[in-house]
Every structure is written in C-alpha cells, then in structure tokens.
Amino acid sequence: MKPNDLSQNEEQINQNEEEFQALLRKSLPSIGNAAEPARDLWPAMLRRLDEKPASVPWFDWALLAGLLGVAAFVPASIPVLLYYL
Amino acid sequence: MENGSNGVLNAFRHGSMDAFETLFRLHQRAVYCWILRIVRKPTVAEDLTIETFWRIHKAHARFDPARGFEGWARRIATHAALDWLRANRTEAALTADGLREPASDSAADPAITAEIRARVAQSFARLPPRLRVAATLALIEQLPHKEVAAALGISVAAVKLRVFRASRMLRKDLEQQGIRP
Numbered sequence: 001m002k003p004n005d006l007s008q009n010e011e012q013i014n015q016n017e018e019e020f021q022a023l024l025r026k027s028l029p030s031i032g033n034a035a036e037p038a039r040d041l042w043p044a045m046l047r048r049l050d051e052k053p054a055s056v057p058w059f060d061w062a063l064l065a066g067l068l069g070v071a072a073f074v075p076a077s078i079p080v081l082l083y084y085l
Numbered sequence: 086m087e088n089g090s091n092g093v094l095n096a097f098r099h100g101s102m103d104a105f106e107t108l109f110r111l112h113q114r115a116v117y118c119w120i121l122r123i124v125r126k127p128t129v130a131e132d133l134t135i136e137t138f139w140r141i142h143k144a145h146a147r148f149d150p151a152r153g154f155e156g157w158a159r160r161i162a163t164h165a166a167l168d169w170l171r172a173n174r175t176e177a178a179l180t181a182d183g184l185r186e187p188a189s190d191s192a193a194d195p196a197i198t199a200e201i202r203a204r205v206a207q208s209f210a211r212l213p214p215r216l217r218v219a220a221t222l223a224l225i226e227q228l229p230h231k232e233v234a235a236a237l238g239i240s241v242a243a244v245k246l247r248v249f250r251a252s253r254m255l256r257k258d259l260e261q262q263g264i265r266p
Contacts, residue, residue, distance in 0.1 A: 024224055041117075041131060
C-alpha cells in the first residue's frame with residue numbers, strides 16, 4: 001500500500017470515529033454543569049451521620065467459628081472451603 | 086486555596102462539624118453535578134452525593150489541605166458512582182432515566198429518534214463500569230482526558246485506552262442493532 005493510500009485510510013478511520021462520537025453525543029446529550037439537586041441534602045446528610053454502623057448478626061459469628069473449627073480439626077477440608085468461597 | 090479558606094480546611098481535617106457543614110454547602114452542587122454526569126439519574130445522584138460526603142467525613146483525618154478539597158471530593162465521588170454502577174448493573178441497563186431529564190431532552194437532537202437514544206443508553210449501560218465512566222466523561226461530557234484521569238486516579242494513557250476500548254465495544258454493540266452513524 002502506498003503512503004498516500006495509508007494517509008487516506010487513516011483519514012477515513014478518523015472521520016468514521018468522529019461521526020460515531022457525534023452520534024453518541026446527539027443520543028446522550030451532555031448534562032453539563034448546570035444541574036442542581038432538587039432538595040437541600042444537608043438534613044439527609046445529618047441523618048446518615050447519625051446512623052449507627054450495622055452490627056454483624058450472631059449467626060454470622062457462629063458460622064465463622066464453625067468453619068474455623070472444621071478447618072482446625074479437619075485440615076483436608078481447607079481446599080474445599082476455599083473452593084466454595 | 087480553592088475555597089479561599091485555609092482555616093475551614095484545617096478545621097475539617099481536625100474533625101470540626103461546622104467546617105464539614107461549610108464544605109458540604111460549598112461543594113454539594115459540584116459533587117452532585119459530577120455524579121449526575123456519570124450515573125445520569127437525579128435521585129441516584131442525590132443519594133450518592135450523601136454517600137460521597139459520608140466517605141469524606143469518615144476520611145477527614147487523611148485529608149491534606151495543601152492539595153485542595155475539590156479534587157479530593159471529586160475522586161471520592163467518582164469511586165462512589167463506580168461502586169453504584171458495579172452494584173446496580175441490571176437497574177442501570179434497564180432504564181435510561183437520564184434521557185428524560187428536562188435539560189437533556191431540550192439538548193437532544195430531534196433527528197435522533199427516542200428508540201436510538203434508548204439503544205445508545207442501553208449500550209452504554211452494558212459496558213463494564215470502569216469503561217463506562219471513562220467513556221461517559223470523555224465522549225459524552227467531552228471533558229479533557231487529564232481531568233478524567235485525575236478523577237479516576239489513573240494515568241491519561243489509561244483513560245485513552247479505556248475510552249478506545251469502550252468506543253470499540255459501543256460501535257460493535259450498536260452495529261449489531263443496525264445503528265450506524
């Protein structure tokens with residue numbers, strides 16, 4: 001392929017890409033910088049800050065203890081446990 | 086200093102609630118707008134703005150006032166939005182609420198049918214979240230790659246690669262649906 005053909009090919013690719021990107025922009029217009037929240041978010045922020053962190057249920061601790069017990073007494077089970085993790 | 090007050094930034098770093106409220110009120114609109122550009126759903130953007138500031142509040146001791154608040158907040162907001170996209174891929178794929186926003190509708194090209202807009206939105210939603218964020222910010226919002234890289238905490242070259250891969254996937258997906266420029 002001649003250098004002239006190569007540059008024409010490159011131009012064609014660039015033009016296709018520009019047309020494709022233009023289609024994307026026409027389909028999904030930019031939001032820009034003008035948007036604003038519909039409400040004051042500070043009260044919701046305060047509620048979020050007051051929330052207590054979720055505690056881990058006792059059942060999860062019991063399950064973990066059971067798995068550790070199985071791994072300690074039957075080491076051959078470790079690969080099986082890891083497989084199902 | 087970008088908000089003109091070293092005192093507020095230092096007080097925030099030391100855990101002052103008043104300083105946090107000041108920064109919240111100063112930056113909530115910018116953070117909301119940034120998140121909306123990524124998720125394109127106003128109610129989700131509001132929730133994620135609160136999530137972002139909650140993360141900011143938790144990390145106040147790690148904040149470096151010398152590096153400014155806005156860039157730091159934007160990076161946390163970008164990761165909060167990415168986490169949401171990862172956790173809600175099905176919801177994001179099924180709806181295109183952002184298209185129904187008044188600002189977006191008025192800016193939409195009338196030559197592009199609602200069906201094409203919906204298909205393009207769904208193609209974006211099918212992208213892996215990290216490609217989707219880079220493509221949305223670079224291709225749709227037309228932000229400089231440097232700005233996108235700073236928000237994602239990656240290099241400009243990595244942004245270009247993500248945008249290139251996203252563009253190729255979008256083109257293939259849309260061509261399969263018979264949509265060409």
